[in-house]
């Protein structure tokens with residue numbers, strides 16, 4: 001149980017303001033706050049096109065195309081972004097896009113070709 005990364009206590013050096021309101025995570029007096037990790041994924045367009053072409057060559061037989069495909073990668077995971085959310089903000093409806101903006105500097109070019 002001690003080796004479970006989910007059971008590792010949060011150190012004060014990991015503390016940062018609430019991602020949504022910018023206040024301390026205990027400003028509302030609650031003893032509970034939330035830690036969210038969001039990871040962006042970028043589609044590997046070239047490989048998706050290659051896989052689709054192979055599917056067409058195999059007459060639409062997707063399982064056979066997957067076997068013959070040199071790679072079945074459809075996307076690449078980018079580094080995760082970690083956010084803390086106070087209990088006050090966690091009970092409100094929020095748009096996930098608020099978390100996305102600093103999760104990734106969205107590439108304008110496909111980085112995996």
Ligand SMILES: [Zn+2]
Pocket residue numbers: 018019020021022023085086087088089090
């Ligand atoms: Zn907040």
